[in-house]
C-alpha cells in the first residue's frame with residue numbers, strides 16, 4: 001500500500017499546507033551517505049528524505065506505477081488515459097485507496113501537463129523536447145505530487161526517484177532527483193506568479209488552469225456566442241479539471257433506479273430516470289451488467305430525450321441515429337422506440353464501434369432497432385424502408401422491404417464526431433492532443449453528415465444536431481452553414497424539448513441553456529428558434545450543444 005494516501009487531494013497553494021509535511025522530517029540528519037549536506041543553495045528551509053540513497057525506496061509503489069504506465073501509454077502509443085488506467089489498476093490489483101491515488105496521479109498529471117511542463121522548463125538546462133520522454137513523464141508525475149497534492153516533498157521525490165530507477169534505470173534517477181528538488185523549492189502559488197509575470201489574460205489562464213491558449217480563447221468565444229458571460233471562463237476551465245460525477249440512466253421500460261438508489265446512488269436533480277452513482281464497482285449491479293442501467297452523462301441523456309420529447313411519437317415512426325457508436329444515446333432512443341412503437345436504425349461507420357452499438361442495444365427488444373455499419377454520408381431516405389438485421393447483416397428487411405415508398409426518417413439524431421472540447425474533464429490528455437487543425441477537418445465532416453441527414457428526412461421530419469463541443473465553428477457556424485445550404489430545412493426551438501426532457505424547473509433562470517438564434521443571412525428559422533448549450537460549470541454536464549430542425553419541403 002502507498003505510504004501517502006491520507007490526503008492526496010487538492011493543490012497546495014501555500015507554504016502553510018506544507019508545515020505538516022516538514023514535521024515528518026523534523027530532527028532528521030539532512031546529510032547524504034557521503035556526509036554532504038542536502039538542500040543547500042536557497043532551499044535551506046526545505047527538507048527532503050532523511051534516508052540515504054541506499055536505503056531509499058528502490059522500487060515503485062503500485063499506485064505510482066499504474067499512473068506512470070498510463071502516462072507512458074498515452075505518450076508513446078497515443079492511448080486514452082481513461083482506458084489504460086482501469087486496466088493497470090486491475091492488473092496491479094490496487095485496492096480502493098491506491099486506485100484513487102493512481103487516478104489522481106495519472107489524470108492530474110495528464111490534465112496539468114502544460115503547467116507542469118512550464119515549471120519543468122525552468123528547472124532543466126535544456127529544452128524539454130531533448131529529455132527522454134520516459135524521464136519527462138516521471139518528472140511530470142513528481143511535479144504533480146509536489147505542486148498539486150498534499151504529499152510530503154520527501155515522499156514525492158523519493159517515490160518518483162524509486163520509480164525512475166525501477167522503470168527506466170539508475171542513470172536518470174539523479175536528474176529526476178535534482179530537477180524535482182528545484183520544483184519543490186517553490187509552491188504552486190509562487191510558481192504561477194513567476195510563470196505568469198507580465199503575461200496577458202489568456203496566457204495567464206492557460207497556465208493557471210492548464211489548457212492550451214487556443215482552447216482558452218475558443219472557450220471564451222463560446223461563452224459569448226452562446227449567450228453567457230465571458231467572466232464565467234475561469235469557472236468553466238476549472239470545471240474541466242474536476243472529476244465528473246458518474247451519472248446513471250435507467251433505460252425506459254427496462255431499468256429501475258430504486259435498487260441503485262438503495263445502494264447509495266443519489267437521484268439526479270437534472271434528468272428523470274437518472275441518478276448519480278455513489279461510487280464503488282458498478283459492475284456489481286446486475287442491472288448495469290445487463291445494460292438496463294447505463295453510465296451516461298446527463299447532458300447526453302438530455303440530447304437523446306429531447307429527440308423523443310420534441311413531439312408525440314406516432315407508432316411506426318422511423319428513427320435514425322446517424323453516428324451511433326458506441327451506442328449510449330442509441331440505447332436510450334431504442335428503449336423509447338420499443339415503448340412507443342417506433343423503430344431505430346443505429347448507424348456507425350467504424351465496424352468495431354458498430355459492434356459496441358449492438359452490445360448496447362442487446363437488452364432492448366430487437367423489433368425496435370437495427371444496426372447499419374456504414375458511412376453516414378451515404379445514407380438515404382430509402383434506408384428508412386430497410387431494416388438491417390440486428391445481427392449486423394444489412395440484407396434489406398424482415399418486413400420493411402415489403403413496405404411501399406419509404407419517404408425518409410421521421411427523426412434523425414446527428415451526434416457528430418467533434419473536437420470533444422466540451423468533455424475535456426473525461427479525457428485528461430485530449431486538450432494537449434487536439435489542435436485547431438482538427439477543427440477544419442471535423443467541421444467539413446459535420447456539414448456533410450448533416451446534409452446527408454437532411455436529405456434522408458421525411459417531410460416534416462425532425463433533425464437533431466448535437467456535439468460535445470461548444471466551439472462556435474462546430475455549433476452556431478455549423479447551424480448557419482446547414483441552413484444556408486438547405487432551404488427546405490427550418491431551425492426550430494430546441495429549448496422547449498430539452499426543458500421538457502429535464503426535471504421540472506431544473507433548467508430555469510440562469511440555468512436555462514436555450515438562447516434565441518441570432519440568424520445568419522439566408523438562414524431559415526422559426527420565430528421562436530433557439531439552440532441549447534449545456535455547460536459543466538452550470539449544469540454539471542458535458543458541454544453538449546443541441547439544435548433542432550424541421551424538414552419543411554413538400555414530398556417529391
Ligand SMILES: C[S@@+](CC[C@H](N)C(=O)[O-])C[C@H]1O[C@@H](n2cnc3c(N)ncnc32)[C@H](O)[C@@H]1O
Nearest residue numbers: 323324325326327328329349375376415416417
Ligand atoms: C460523438 S460520437 C457518437 C456518440 C454516440 N452517439 C453515443 O452516444 O454513444 C461520433 C461517432 O461518429 C462516428 N463517425 C465518424 N465519422 C462517421 C461517418 N462518416 N459516418 C457515421 N459515423 C461516423 C464515430 O466513429 C463516432 O463513433
